[in-house]
Amino acid sequence: MAGRTEITTAKQAADDELVVAFGRLLGAAGRLEYILGRAIEEECGISHLMFEVLLILGRAGEPGLSMTAIAREQVLTTGGATRLVDRMAAAGLVARSADPDDRRGRLVRLTPLGERTAVRAARVHRENIRRHFLEPLPAAHRERFMADLRTLSHAARDALPRLR
Template structure:
């Protein structure tokens, strides 16, 4: 199909294979995020957003990550990241401190409780992903699936603007 193809009707447009595959991708992602997020919250008390905060901060390792880095990683505005970090601080999962290089920059690190909960929740989340996603795909397709998701994720991240 040519990129400049004009559709003759809404039905034709809605049944375009490119539009269908993207809609299915979004539907799968949204449905799985709901199911996995609900299971995680039921089993650990953590919302999916707070769990992702723990993962982003945990991935940063020693020295932590700036609030701006969290915003970019989670595709949030700086205000959204600040509110998320504030919730994490209130719950004792992360701590905030001024950067030694630039006191205007806030560095976020896991607390011992945040570290413990990140590990516990990740164990549960990995099990749930195995059951709801990986176990239903043909075993010989898993490598290609993982690589395709990685390529899509990296490309999307490279196209995103710097979050305000």
């Protein structure tokens, strides 16, 4: 990649090829999250974050996940996850039950309504991902793009300090 080896002015910083490229990545991700999240809200009546929790619980299956596990998956505080799950339970999307391995713990699992909502939202989301995320790219680049995203995601995950 061409580019300067040293940044000495704010203008150089603002115009640096790598800085601009990363800014574009963040900008595209933010705009896509907004577009796709709004579609889920409008068509399914849930937030994108709720949809992500439905997916996490769907992946986990029975008997469910602890609040700590949900928080860790979504990079939320336990309190934030609790408030989100409270709203989801009030909407009938999830239910809590006793944790058989921890007498004080509770597990969260999908309800039948949560299962149906996850499926409906995933169909909406998948179509919007195709339309807004893949279709703008040349067809010949899409498979490689998806593989490159996987590589970036794994590299970033591996660079994070281990959470306790």
